[in-house]
Amino acid sequence: MNIFRPGNVFERRLVNVMYNCYHEPKVHDHELYHSLNSANLFGLLPLGCIGIIFNACALICLYRPPKITSGVFVFLKAVLILDHCQLLATILYALLPQFCDSQYAPHHTFYGVCMLERRFLRETLPKIVMLINTVHVWTIAALSAHRYWKISRPVKSRMNDTPRRAKLILAVLFLAAVAFRLPVFLLELRVKLSPMLRITTDPDWTEVIGPYRMIYHSLLDPFFSNVVPFIWMALFSLMTLHEVLKSRDFSYKLIATEIGGRTACNACRIQFPLLPARRKSDVFRQKQEHRATISIILMILFYLAFHSLQLYTIFRKWHLILNDECPARIDYILTQVAVWLSLASATVNAFVFIAFTNKLENTCAH
Template identity: 50%
Template sequence: MKERSWMPQTICYHEPKVHDYELYFQLTKINLYFLLPLAVLGILFNSAALVCLYNPPKISSGVFIYLRALLILDHCQIIMTSAATFIPQLCDSHHSHNHTFYQFCMYERRFMKHILPRLETTVNGMHFWMVAALSTHRYWKISRPVISRVRDTVVRAQFIIITMLCVAVLYRAPIFFMELELKKKPFWRVQRKPEMTQLLSWYRFIYHSIVDPALSNLIPFICMAAFSLLTLYEIFRSRDFTYKQLYFHFNESKEKNNTFTTCFPNRTESIRQRQEWRATISIILIIVLYLIFHSLQFYNVIRKWQLLITAGCPTRADYIQSEISNVLSMLSASANAFVYIAFTNRLQRYIRQLVRRTSRSFSTSTEPPLSPPHSATAVFDHALTCNRRDSSVCL
């Protein structure tokens, strides 16, 4: 094994489009056949889920804020991954003045080439930490029902989410301001700093090899797995998890004084309990899907550390595994939409109304038309009317 001196030295610079065209062609085929259909379906499914979550059940809980923020981040992740993947591939074939997207591709090469991958990394980190925060919130909600009933508000959830996103932006600021620079000669463009991106400096070793894999992959992954198991443990430990004891404890004195007035609060409490239970099941499903589809990224981090220790360079299999992990990440963001849709009753109500209207229209069209009234019956009705009215009116 080679001895590595921790002095700045050239890292393994291997770009498939430049150094291995066969590998680049394989990655392009994976993106076109798998990533592109998943991106289109993911945008459609998440749009439907956004409609279902636009007007959620009205209970004073922050879980809907977390779910809506995660749904928006799903949209952003799909869009940014698609843009960072397909725009460079599109511009590879538009490099002459007679090409359709020549002007757009020139703008992409000058400004967007190095910014888009970093924006994608920023959104992926936000998405990862949002799922971890959702799992933490659900465990806190179940394990501390008394405290969470008072402190779990919409304003508190919004404050936590905004703070977390601001911290994520500040954490990703070095990859923009320390690794990129704006040049104006011979023309305005954004390019990478060689000393920060092509040399194994202390900054690159600490930030990209230790801190970033730990904070963006390992720690959130462990938090999601741990809090999901703890949440399941709390559910099975208290099988009567419906918050009924808590509700009756707070309303015991009221029930003794007035029994009739508590009928409607009991119904409201029952609805709220069902929504909380449905939220718990939905969040656990989201976390389980996330852990399954992102397990390959966990392996990529271990593989990166192995190459760093052995002073090796990534192989073709590493690039293909990284591309497959992107496809699985897109699949995870698309599959979450079904969990969001199942979380609410809007789609179920819409299907029921559609079936009811269809059955009514079908039954109306198949019934025979009513026969016109018989002439004798009409004369008899007219005679009865005349007897009740004035004779001058009947004439």
């Protein structure tokens, strides 16, 4: 039953598109469905495994970072852990149902495991992936803002940038993401006790076209999970690069220490000379902040590049709704490619972190 007012043009177009353009590749296009499954098996699975391995190596490198009271390593570890979660959850979401569809009889080897997947994971795993992606993207967005704050407010950030503050920011981000994703768990999922305990979807919220689906899934979800953080990261990256160009040596204005040269604080150091250990610590901290800035800017640039196609698919969806058009085959393919690129972004992060950490270890060794 159409519950929309006939006068709202956007609502009527959305209803027409969703009713008239209902198309499930598994049901209506077997060739496309099997092609996407084969691509996932031979493309997404190896890419995800490579990402998991290298993210594990990066986590090992960051397990014992230099003893510097900065929140940057807290953010880096959080991003690496979320990369792990994103890679693993996306692989399971894409390949586990495909595998379990072939394990349908009691005599099959993994019939018991796949029964658990059908009962508890088939409907909940997509929601978990949505939650992980939301936390992941906003953690990177927070990292971009944190880096701009460190570069543009060096003295204030040195006094206030602590691991405890970084953990508090991450906790607030996680709670906000959970609150944003709470409707997909509370409204769309239903626990059934008969004939056996299982988790299914509620068709009143997932199939019936109502204000919830229009507002949440067509507007709020893509806007706050993709468009806003994408613009956020782009702006803060540009502002950070602007600050970097203004002071290329990444020195703090009031605590700059330059070995073998003169700075604005030379007169201060004549009256209050720094101890050699303190001077060495300040120089090392500047180098650490320099490398952290380069690493984070590279990571954000890779993220923006790899997720630009995902942003295009969102605008493409809005374009189809506004023009009463149905998605074509290429739209399903582009959506799948966007998923691969997001995993590639998580994999590239590991290489950036490993290179950054190895430089830190070499610095410590010297």
